Amino acid sequence: MGRTGISNPILRGFNPDASITQVNDDYYIATSTFEWLPGVDIYHSRDLVNWDLVASPLQDGINVNLRGNEDSGSIWAPHLSFAEGRFWLVFTDVKSRGQGLDALNYIISAEDVKGPWSEPVFINASGFDPALFHDGHHHYFLNMLHDYRPERDQRFAGLVMQEIDLPTLTLKGERRHFFTGTDLGVCEGPTLMKKDGYYYLLAAAGGTGYSHAATVSRSKDIWGPYETSPFHPLLTTKDDPTNPVQKAGHASFVQAGDEWFIVHIMARPLSLQRGHCPLGRETGLQKIEWIDDWPRLANGTHWPQMVIEAPKIARGVTQRSDYSERIDFADGVLPPSMKTLRHSLSSELSFDARPGYLRLHGGQSLGSLHEQSLLARRWQSTSFRAETQVEFSPRSFQQIAGLVCYFDTNNWQYLNVSFDEELGCKVLRLDISDNGKWVLVGKRPIEEQEAALRLGVRVNRNQAQFEAAKIGGAFVPIGEPTAADRLSDDYVKELGGLSFTGAFVGICAQDLDDHSSFADFRYFDYREFPGECA
CATH class of the missing domain: 2.115.10.20 (Glycosyl hydrolase domain; family 43)
Incomplete structure (x- = not known):
């Protein structure tokens, strides 16, 4: 045989x-x-x-x-x-x-x-x-x-x-x-x-x-x-x-x-x-x-x-084909799959500040080469869904937190909670950076009673659909589908750059004012769809 x-x-x-x-x-x-x-x-x-x-x-x-x-x-x-x-x-x-x-x-x-x-x-x-x-x-x-x-x-x-x-x-x-x-x-x-x-x-x-x-x-x-x-x-x-x-x-x-x-x-x-x-x-x-x-x-x-x-x-070994994982932050530990950018988040991250949650203090922007507050894992399929639950009370448009698909400082797609001074309330935004050009893709007000939100993204090969839900409610799309395949070294090379990494998905927080804000995350879930892997 x-x-x-x-x-x-x-x-x-x-x-x-x-x-x-x-x-x-x-x-x-x-x-x-x-x-x-x-x-x-x-x-x-x-x-x-x-x-x-x-x-x-x-x-x-x-x-x-x-x-x-x-x-x-x-x-x-x-x-x-x-x-x-x-x-x-x-x-x-x-x-x-x-x-x-x-x-x-x-x-x-x-x-x-x-x-x-x-x-x-x-x-x-x-x-x-x-x-x-x-x-x-x-x-x-x-x-x-x-x-x-x-x-x-x-x-x-x-x-x-x-x-x-x-x-x-x-x-x-x-x-x-x-x-x-x-x-x-x-x-x-x-x-x-x-x-x-x-x-x-x-x-x-x-x-x-x-x-x-x-x-x-x-x-x-x-x-x-x-x-x-x-x-x-x-x-x-x-x-x-x-x-x-x-x-x-x-x-x-x-x-x-x-x-x-x-x-x-x-x-x-x-x-x-x-x-x-x-x-x-x-x-x-x-x-x-x-x-x-x-x-x-x-x-x-x-x-x-x-x-x-x-x-x-x-002989006789079954090859692993699914790398889905759910991280419950109440456990107080991070799996080895989760990584940070350029530094360890030793002072920005805490499991003790609010039991049952991961508290992430706002760091520098997603364009920073120094100290971002970002925690993510590599994509291991091009057909997956990622989700998190976040509680965040920004006081300024400069305070931001949410779910991100990230390639490098110039190329990312970010579903985030922030504050809009003209509306006088929290807002949910979908911002993307395409070769360093920032574009607002979608925005909606957040009702005052929505203390916590679930944020998600469904990646299906070359497209990503971001979505959000109230606790206990159904997910609704935020903005139009984005070009997920642009989070790649090939896309960067087409634009004249040279990159060697791959796409990540995770959670992050920024405070572009006084670095005093923080967001509490309940879990992070990465779920691949069997039979649809790239």
């Missing part, structure tokens, strides 16, 4: 740049989080199919400070490994993305993946997407080299490597160039693996969008020269625009028994002709085979598949 198939992605919704490592029968994947905290999501599995979020080591005020970092900056492409009885996490904190590129590289470590993690050690800022390679008791720090000089044709100046002393995390010896790239150009996310006498260099290339790819080169000597695989590239959909798996690249090897796989970036456009991808870049799984000591996708092509045969270690 044949094995059942599993569907990609294995990590749904905004989980890019997967770095996988194995410790005995346990597998761990680390993914990028950019400006969202806690930073670097680490997932655990024993079957490569179902994954649990078990750690997010980067915490505001402890080992990272993201305040002021621009959209889609901050935490890029972590690398997770295990050596000398410890987990090692390498990450980049991108402070600026201009020609100079301030990309600060750090390493932290822990005996247990759940922590405690060590204090970060700064290594260098020569480029982004660094990694560690452990070759017995020799350890190497590899990275790409960024060239800021305007007279150069490109910013990529090759891959470099240097030995590193793990106990002290001190670089030693000389930094050496060891690879100049392939015909696909810039190498990102380089990782090394040793197998059967060869060093295999796996790297991302071709940018981060629809031309993305993964390449493989090998050498008998760690310092090269490296020859490029005859199966080149290993992975891409650049030449396959109707494949439901798009933007394939940035991969990482893993062995499971006698089988080999790669985890890789992928995205699912709403239309097969390379439409928008509001779920962002996700993590897929593909089986590989070895031909004359070269890896190749097991399907004999370089095109990834949406459905693959389940790994042998996953």
